[in-house]
Amino acid sequence: MDTAELFRCLVIALCVAIAVQTIGIVWFWLKKKKDNTLAGEQIAPEQLAKTKEQLWREIERHQATEDLLRKTQRYIHSVVNSIDSVLIGVTRDGYVTHWNRAAAETSGLSAEMVMGAKVTDVFPNLPVSIGTVATCIDTGEPFRQENVSVGEAAEERYLDIKVYPLKELDSSSPSPQNRALAGAVLLLEDVTSRVRVEKMMVQNEKLMSLGELAAGLAHEINNPLAVILNNVQNIERRVSPTLPANQEKALQANIDLNALDTYCRSRDIFQLLGDIRDAGTRAADIVKSMLEFSRTTNQKAATDLNKLLTHSLQLAQNTFKLETPAGIELPDIHCDLEENLPLIYAAATEIQQVILNLLLNAAQAFRSEEYGAPLQPQIHIQTKRCGGWVVITVEDNGPGMPDNVKRQIFNPFFTTKEVGKGTGLGLSVSYFIIKEHHQGEIDVESVPGEGTRFTIRLPLAS
Incomplete structure (x- = not known):
């Protein structure tokens, strides 16, 4: 029933x-x-x-x-x-005949205050019209509508709406007077969590497919990178005047290797080859970091946190391009990593996921349309030992957060982004990884207009 x-x-x-x-x-x-x-x-x-x-x-x-x-x-x-769902009894003309506790808590109005009032006056955001209610009463057929979106951004909720007509007691005389007194029950059920979980599952399937695709592409990119790096090394060796094989071939071609070496240095050819080698090595490191991040293993091991942060920056650097009044620019990323930092016992991919979430949130904060990007965007990353803990801070000089947002930032599905641009799970998952998987701590400090600082504390490896 x-x-x-x-x-x-x-x-x-x-x-x-x-x-x-x-x-x-x-x-x-x-x-x-x-x-x-x-x-x-x-x-x-x-x-x-x-x-x-x-x-x-x-x-x-x-x-x-x-x-x-x-x-x-x-x-x-x-x-x-x-009943924890909003239940409202109304007449055919839309006047309130019943108002349960959930309706009072949702609207902030008690049953005594709304009884006999027009439902659209006391519940202005009611996602069903009086005409729909009247049609249900006239036809005797219930009305259902699922996953109706109400509110915007962080206040967006999803409702299942049901309208059930109340049957007349004397069905043998459906006079206009009796029909005017007939009513209906409106049932509004909050299904926000269900809808967001469904969307998250769809998004997760997409991410899994994308992760498999990225892993395959990373392997494919590694092959031409290896050819580039090997050929750069071979070019540098084959123009060197110190190798006997080069001298023999140059003598046969009537070429002075010393003169060729002088020419290459005067035209910065060796410098250009070095730049190609460095760029290829950096690309190979990024591909390696992507492969490590795409692995599903969560086994804990002794982890070099500074090295992990360096890899995370390599992965995230392409997301930092900002549009400022001065044009496209990158934020000034300052790393203050303590040397000889003790190892931590952690799942490297999970910690990297947390760091990437914080870096991406900082970059997105700089793009906020409400505040605009700061003229000198900065991200400061610091690691240090504090007693039996390793402390990581990620700080930016972005727009910051008001208190009502800061209090909910680690709640699942909470997001200030537009629909389709965020699931509200990044920071809640990060909180779970640090607190539950690593017995650590994560806190946030933020001042509107000044910036935000996340602090992570992880226990040292025993």
């Missing part, structure tokens, strides 16, 4: 109780009238005593009926108010 059917049964029970009470009152009135008539006549004392006894019995029965009616009303209110 669903909520609407339960509500109909309760309404019918209430109507029956009211009818019983009404019959008792009418009977009591008729009995009293009869007794008043008999009072003017000659009545035997025995008959008078018997009549009084019957009268008291009926009074007691009437009081019992009233008590039963009160208990039934309290029970109905208790059942309806225990």
Whole structure:
């Protein structure tokens, strides 16, 4: 039995109780009238005593009926108010006839304040029209609509909306007067968590496919990079005047290797070859970091945190391009990594995931349309030992966060990004990784207009 059917049964029970009470009152009135008539006549004392006894019995029965009616009303209110979804009873014209506790908590208005008022006045964001309610009552068919979006950005919620018409008690005479008194039950169920989990699962499938594709591409990119690096090394060796094989081939071609060496140095050819080698090595390191990050293993091991941070910066550097009044520029990334930092016992890929989340959040904060990018965007990364902990701080001079956002930033599905641009899981997953998987701590400090600082504490490897 669903909520609407339960509500109909309760309404019918209430109507029956009211009818019983009404019959008792009418009977009591008729009995009293009869007794008043008999009072003017000659009545035997025995008959008078018997009549009084019957009268008291009926009074007691009437009081019992009233008590039963009160208990039934309290029970109905208790059942309806225990439903955690918003439940509103309305007439065909949209006037409120019932308002449960969830509706009061959602709207901030008590049942006494809204009873008899127009539902659109006391619930202005109601995602269903009065016309739809009237149509349901006229046709007797319920109305359902799922995953209706209400609110924007961080306040966006998803609702399942159901409208159940209440059946008329006297179906044999569906007069216009009776139809005007007919009503409906509106049930608004918050399914935000369900919808976001469904979206997260779809997004996760996409990311898994993208991760497999990225791993395959990384292997493919490694092959031409290896050719580039090998050929640069071979070019440098084959023009060197110190190798006997080069001297032999140069003599056969009538070429002075010393003169060629002088020419190459004067034209910075060796410098250009060195730049090609450095760029290829950097690209190979990025591909290596991508492969390490794409691995699904979460085994803990002694980890060099400074090296892990360097790899994370290599992966994230392409996301830092910012549009400022001065044009496209990169933030000034300053690393203050303590030398000889002790190892930590950690799952390297998970810690790297946390660092990447913090770096990407900093880069996205600089692009905030509400505040605009700062003229001198800066990200400061620091590592240091503090007692039995290794401390990581990631600080930016971006727009910062107000207190109401800062309090919820680690909550699952909380995001200030537009629809489709964020799931609100990055920082909540980071919190879980640090707190649950590594028995560490993660905190945030932020001042609007000044910037944000995340502090991570991880225990040293034993």
